Amino acid sequence: MAEPSTAKPATSPAKPRSETSETIRFLLKLAIIVWLFRSFVFAPFSIPSESMLPRLLIGDYLFISKWNYGYSRWSMPFGVPPVSGRLFGSVPARGDTVVFRSKGEDDHDVIKRVIGLPGDTIQMRRGQLFLNGQAIAKQRIADFVVPLSPNFDQRHCEAEFVAPAPEGATCRIPRFRETLPGGRSYEVLDQRYIPDADDTQVFTVPAGNVFLMGDNRDDSADSRFPSADEALPGQPQGMGFIPLERVQGKAVIIFWSTDGSANWLLPWTWVTAARWDRIGGGFD
Structure with missing residues (x-):
């Protein structure tokens, strides 16, 4: 009598993954990691204008932390997915420098300082900041x-502020130090009296909003x-x-x-254009 066969059925070998599919998988995983990091931990931001002088110059690149004030759709790159509300929300402190998404159809990322909660x-009265009816200390400095x-x-830099120097022309602008209640201080520039900016109505910050200034x-x-x-x-437009x-x-x-003088085709200019003394600067 023939014994039953114990041979295992033949199995087809696993189909090897192609190099292309492995590369795609790796790139997808990398994209997810980068998206998560930018959305929930740190994100880079570059300074495109002079509105935050003297603290920030055009050509500065900085990191912003994403967890301080909670998460919303605008924590995500490009505001996607478009979820409503905030998770783990908190209110910034007066004096914080924050990045936010502007309102309107041309919404974009902007950086300003928190003044009102x-x-x-x-x-503003004749260029003097008043917070809750009290004048904020403003001291002239160098x-x-x-x-x-x-x-x-x-x-x-307007012509009246351009000054010659042995190493090249400089811009010299009147600078002041403002000190908020509680001792938080920062530097501001104030060149001249501008009625719409230096004499304003009294603003009352609504619930769920902040008042920001450059x-x-x-x-x-x-x-x-x-x-x-x-x-x-x-009427002049703002935020x-x-x-x-x-x-x-x-x-x-x-x-x-960077001061903007680098030529991307000439690598040695990347070094000469760098403003090394600004790298590593933090925020109070």
């Missing part, structure tokens, strides 16, 4: 001096001015009040800075 009143460069040329008080479209969809014809859910994160450290 929900319920606060803010007003002029802000920055060399003229491709990233900060004479278009950014440190370069004469060159910042901020909460002193209504947003484009709120402004009347002929208006910013909802807390649009605040993305807090500025923490400058990781690179």
